[in-house]
Amino acid sequence: MEIGRTMSAFLGDAVIVFLSLCLESMPFVLLGSILSVLADRLLTQDRMDRFLPTGRFAGIPAACTLGIFLPLCDCAIFPVARRLMGKGVSPAAVASFLCAAPILNPAVIASTAWAFSGTPSLLGGRVVGGVLVAILTGIVMGLAMGRPAIEVRPVQAGPRRLSPPRKAGSEPGCACGHDHGHAWRDIPRAVLREFGSNATWVIVGAAASALVQGLLPRTLLLTEAGSQLPAILGSMGFSWLISLCSNADAFVARSFLGPLGSGAAMAFMTFGAMLDLKNTVPLVALFPRRFALTFAACTFLGCLAFALLFQWAGAR
Amino acid sequence: MIPAWLSPLPWAALAAAQLWLLTSGRILSYLHPKAVPLAWALALFCLLGCLVEAWALRRRGSRTGTRLSTGAVAWTLPLLALAFVQEGGLSHRAALARGLSANVVQIAEPAQDSSMEEVPDSLGNYPVTEDSMPALAAPSKTVVPLPETMRKELPSNVLERLDSIPDADFTGKVSRIWKDPSRWRGHTVVLTGFVTKDATFGAGGFFLTRMLLTCCAADAMPVGFFCQPLGNALPEGQWIAVVAKVGITSARLDGWRKPRTVPILTVLSYAKTEVPGNPYVYPFAFEPVSP
Numbered sequence: 053m054e055i056g057r058t059m060s061a062f063l064g065d066a067v068i069v070f071l072s073l074c075l076e077s078m079p080f081v082l083l084g085s086i087l088s089v090l091a092d093r094l095l096t097q098d099r100m101d102r103f104l105p106t107g108r109f110a111g112i113p114a115a116c117t118l119g120i121f122l123p124l125c126d127c128a129i130f131p132v133a134r135r136l137m138g139k140g141v142s143p144a145a146v147a148s149f150l151c152a153a154p155i156l157n158p159a160v161i162a163s164t165a166w167a168f169s170g171t172p173s174l175l176g177g178r179v180v181g182g183v184l185v186a187i188l189t190g191i192v193m194g195l196a197m198g199r200p201a202i203e204v205r206p207v208q209a210g211p212r213r214l215s216p217p218r219k220a221g222s223e224p225g226c227a228c229g230h231d232h233g234h235a236w237r238d239i240p241r242a243v244l245r246e247f248g249s250n251a252t253w254v255i256v257g258a259a260a261s262a263l264v265q266g267l268l269p270r271t272l273l274l275t276e277a278g279s280q281l282p283a284i285l286g287s288m289g290f291s292w293l294i295s296l297c298s299n300a301d302a303f304v305a306r307s308f309l310g311p312l313g314s315g316a317a318m319a320f321m322t323f324g325a326m327l328d329l330k331n332t333v334p335l336v337a338l339f340p341r342r343f344a345l346t347f348a349a350c351t352f353l354g355c356l357a358f359a360l361l362f363q364w365a366g367a368r
Numbered sequence: 369m370i371p372a373w374l375s376p377l378p379w380a381a382l383a384a385a386q387l388w389l390l391t392s393g394r395i396l397s398y399l400h401p402k403a404v405p406l407a408w409a410l411a412l413f414c415l416l417g418c419l420v421e422a423w424a425l426r427r428r429g430s431r432t433g434t435r436l437s438t439g440a441v442a443w444t445l446p447l448l449a450l451a452f453v454q455e456g457g458l459s460h461r462a463a464l465a466r467g468l469s470a471n472v473v474q475i476a477e478p479a480q481d482s483s484m485e486e487v488p489d490s491l492g493n494y495p496v497t498e499d500s501m502p503a504l505a506a507p508s509k510t511v512v513p514l515p516e517t518m519r520k521e522l523p524s525n526v527l528e529r530l531d532s533i534p535d536a537d538f539t540g541k542v543s544r545i546w547k548d549p550s551r552w553r554g555h556t557v558v559l560t561g562f563v564t565k566d567a568t569f570g571a572g573g574f575f576l577t578r579m580l581l582t583c584c585a586a587d588a589m590p591v592g593f594f595c596q597p598l599g600n601a602l603p604e605g606q607w608i609a610v611v612a613k614v615g616i617t618s619a620r621l622d623g624w625r626k627p628r629t630v631p632i633l634t635v636l637s638y639a640k641t642e643v644p645g646n647p648y649v650y651p652f653a654f655e656p657v658s659p
Contacts, residue, residue, distance in 0.1 A: 058461075061454075061461045062461070063452055063457055064452060064453070064454030065454075065457060065458050065461065065462040065465075067449045067452045067453060067454070068397060068398060068453070068454070068457065068458055068585045069458075069585055069586050070445075070446070070449055071398050071446060071449055071450070071453075072398035072399060072584035072585035072586050073584065073587075074401055074446050075386075075395070075403075075410075076398075076399060076403060076583060076584040076586070078410050079403075079406035079407070079409055079410045082409075082410060082413055105475065114559045181463055208579075213443075238421050240416070241420060241424065242422075244379075244417045244420060244421070247413075247417075249504050251443070252442045252443065253442075255442045255443065255445055255446065256442050256445075259445055260444075260503050261586075262586075263463075265586070268467075294586055294587070295586065296583070296587050297583055297584070297587075298585060299583060300484075300582045300583030300584070300587050301587070303582040303583075303587070303651060304582065304587050304589065
């Protein structure tokens with residue numbers, strides 16, 4: 053009987069967390085999908101070359117600053133990043149974009165400033181740390197993957213044209229390769245396909261996050277640590293598991309500041325914004341495996357190193 | 369692969385589910401009110417998706433509709449989850465799992481806010497004067513009705529004002545009293561929350577808890593007050609309204625490196641209540657509890 057009640061409460065809490073993650077992230081996945089489709093329609097090769105230089109590392113600075121102009125949190129980033137990669141942007145630039153955009157966007161900066169009003173070093177540290185880790189990840193990605201023509205896996209829920217190819221100009225969106233002037237008319241369905249593909253993996257990630265949160269007490273990761281390294285590692289694991297939106301994570305990190313230290317709060321805010329369980333699923337599913345693994349390793353080590361540095365600098 | 373002629377169905381189902389959550393008000397069990405407009409936008413998008421797919425099917429026939437991959441089966445997860453929704457938001461088990469005392473935070477309210485003065489300095493056996501109770505701000509939408517058993521114990525001049533205390537004021541009380549417990553020692557407060565217990569609280573102790581929600585339920589943290597002495601009489605998870613007197617004690621909580629002065633409420637009167645329509649409270653801004 054008691055087991056039944058416990059299971060019922062666990063399931064109820066997991067359902068609430070799962071639905072809240074879905075409801076919170078989906079509008080941003082939609083926004084990312086719309087931008088992804090618009091990027092596909094608007095960004096010609098000339099424009100791409102102008103904004104994101106084609107060298108192995110040349111696109112990194114531009115990719116880092118792109119986040120300032122795109123008010124996208126971590127849920128909305130990967131559809132755009134996947135589209136950029138599909139259009140030939142270097143893996144280094146895409147990795148830097150994935151790291152920097154969730155931290156440098158105006159909404160996240162504003163919420164961090166609000167949460168840490170009176171402690172500007174945390175806001176500055178988050179921005180600087182985000183940029184440094186983004187550059188580091190970009191450089192490592194450039195060294196590891198160069199600038200090959202990476203083939204991004206196609207949208208799984210995409211259209212399957214069952215009818216045979218028609219005569220050129222006779223059918224909107226035909227497969228003949230000519231421009232029939234229907235590109236803009238097809239945007240709504242393109243957004244639907246893009247959103248459908250991305251949302252599927254976010255839902256799977258949110259379900260995994262909700263289940264793990266229910267099974268693993270937070271106190272297991274966030275109990276007082278004798279030294280800073282376990283506290284920082286614990287907060288990084290915690291941020292990965294709970295998959296908070298980068299717009300809101302600063303408020304949770306604020307509560308770590310006293311008991312766990314500024315390094316743990318910084319690790320929570322930088323690593324959690326770049327990589328969490330909810331977004332790891334689409335990252336692995338939609339990007340090349342080697343890219344996903346390199347990205348995860350670089351962000352983890354970069355954020356850990358920066359958090360230790362931040363803690364050390366604060367203690368002096 | 370899912371047949372193409374079914375392509376409008378997932379969009380219609382998702383739109384219907386979201387519209388149900390939004391129109392019934394249950395959306396507040398998951399999201400901060402500020403995020404509700406985004407949920408409306410998503411629901412309308414899903415509705416639009418359904419219409420676009422239906423239009424495409426009608427215009428071109430099912431053979432050229434959008435086929436969905438089997439991955440789209442994941443979309444049924446949120447729909448299935450709605451069948452297991454529990455009333456009252458996250459449970460007391462979630463509060464304990466999220467570190468009841470480790471996550472106690474102080475919340476700094478806007479400087480001009482004086483909501484704490486809404487709470488009478490004394491009550492019951494203590495004289496209450498009009499002077500001690502400044503005028504209240506306009507009540508919010510989330511006013512918690514005071515239980516009848518408690519209403520009988522309160523002087524009428526106090527009662528008039530207590531009726532207007534918004535539920536959101538819980539955050540203000542947590543903020544001010546945790547920030548400077550000694551200052552509020554001896555004051556009487558009226559609070560609504562649910563009971564959580566921890567082995568470290570001692571016999572009769574419990575934590576009057578609310579979940580503080582910043583963005584969505586995934587980031588909700590438990591906040592509230594240590595209370596005594598009714599812990600043994602109250603089951604965990606029970607929602608109660610209490611009239612309690614603020615005291616202080618010394619405690620070393622999880623994650624704190626040394627003991628510090630914390631508030632503790634002595635319950636003067638309580639009544640069991642229903643779960644409020646919106647079980648969460650919302651922050652102004654955070655200040656850390658120094659170790």
